[in-house]
Amino acid sequence: MQIGVILGTLPITSILFQPVWSYLSDVLNTRKVLLVVGCVGVSVSMAGIGLSGSFWGVFLSAIAYSIFIAPIGSISTAAVLDYLEAESIPEAFSLIRVWGSVAFGVSSLVMGSLLLEHILDYFSWIVAGIYLLLAGLSLTFAKDEKGISTNDLRGLGALRTNRTLILFLVSMVFIGATLQISINYQTLFLQSLDAVDLLIGIVVSIQALLEVPMMFAVPMLLRTFSMRSIILAGAAILPVRWLLYFLIRDPFWMLPVQILNGVTSISFDVVGVSFIDTQVPREWRATGQGLYGIIFHGIGPSLGLFMAGGVLDLLDVRSIWGLNMVLGVIGLALVFVALWRFSEPCKSSAGES
Numbered sequence: 001m002q003i004g005v006i007l008g009t010l011p012i013t014s015i016l017f018q019p020v021w022s023y024l025s026d027v028l029n030t031r032k033v034l035l036v037v038g039c040v041g042v043s044v045s046m047a048g049i050g051l052s053g054s055f056w057g058v059f060l061s062a063i064a065y066s067i068f069i070a071p072i073g074s075i076s077t078a079a080v081l082d083y084l085e086a087e088s089i090p091e092a093f094s095l096i097r098v099w100g101s102v103a104f105g106v107s108s109l110v111m112g113s114l115l116l117e118h119i120l121d122y123f124s125w126i127v128a129g130i131y132l133l134l135a136g137l138s139l140t141f142a143k144d145e146k147g148i149s150t151n152d153l154r155g156l157g158a159l160r161t162n163r164t165l166i167l168f169l170v171s172m173v174f175i176g177a178t179l180q181i182s183i184n185y186q187t188l189f190l191q192s193l194d195a196v197d198l199l200i201g202i203v204v205s206i207q208a209l210l211e212v213p214m215m216f217a218v219p220m221l222l223r224t225f226s227m228r229s230i231i232l233a234g235a236a237i238l239p240v241r242w243l244l245y246f247l248i249r250d251p252f253w254m255l256p257v258q259i260l261n262g263v264t265s266i267s268f269d270v271v272g273v274s275f276i277d278t279q280v281p282r283e284w285r286a287t288g289q290g291l292y293g294i295i296f297h298g299i300g301p302s303l304g305l306f307m308a309g310g311v312l313d314l315l316d317v318r319s320i321w322g323l324n325m326v327l328g329v330i331g332l333a334l335v336f337v338a339l340w341r342f343s344e345p346c347k348s349s350a351g352e353s
């Protein structure tokens with residue numbers, strides 16, 4: 001019950017605070033400061049978890065963690081997009097994002113195979129150290145502009161009339177739900193198939209490592225295909241992936257199926273980010289990314305995990321992939337309708353912006 005209280009509170013806290021952080025970043029021109037504050041706050045919170053010897057100590061530290069980690073993703077993404085725009089290479093976002101996939105794959109494999117038995121002793125301190133390092137790196141960013149921004153609030157208000165954006169964000173509730181369900185129940189499913197620990201570690205890590213070549217291919221893909229086509233391809237693959245999960249009886253078949261994750265990852269973690277950037281005014285870039293993060297990584301996963309838990313109680317872990325198929329089909333339909341109104345961008349020739 002206590003674990004459920006903590007895990008149920010964290011996404012709600014993140015949903016509440018992420019738009020506040022992103023809005024302040026755009027209005028106050030304080031991306032550098034907020035990144036440093038967020039990273040230091042996460043580091044201190046994780047140290048608090050490591051030192052806590054009671055439920056309430058862990059609970060309060062976890063809430064602090066959720067509050068401080070909320071701005072890091074959206075503000076970092078906005079900073080990267082600013083940099084790439086200034087360098088006239090907006091299509092190179094995936095070449096920076098790829099390092100997240102590399103880190104996730106390597107850390108999952110290393111920590112899962114070497115530190116699993118002592119994970120409670122080391123994990124919080126490793127995370128605390130990493131975010132303290134990130135705080136130091138954030139200090140190397142260029143200075144924030146001084147003063148409060150005079151951004152036109154009408155530009156932010158216009159987002160409410162952007163039906164393409166609204167419908168796309170609604171579709172991300174269903175897409176995000178399926179992806180988070182997969183992350184949380186993949187290990188349990190493999191255990192139900194009597195997979196050995198080493199195979200489980202490989203399956204979990206390989207899905208991230210397989211993203212790496214796909215990330216490097218994104219600039220070429222964007223020169224050949226439109227954003228709409230790539231996003232639709234990723235949405236169409238999801239129900240197929242969940243159907244294959246549902247049919248698998250031998251855990252080794254999970255390995256080739258993980259290849260499909262590479263396509264869905266670039267569709268939503270890279271091209272989806274760029275699509276959102278085309279739908280919001282530049283001066284509200286962090287707010288737009290914060291909104292995308294709330295829905296794709298917050299609201300969707302929270303609802304999905306709640307439904308998956310109910311399915312697991314009533315049926316079995318395999319039935320969860322049936323739920324994912326239904327959610328994936330709904331997400332695909334909404335993505336198709338949303339992007340049908342998004343005109344195909346012109347393909348640029350080499351050397352053209």
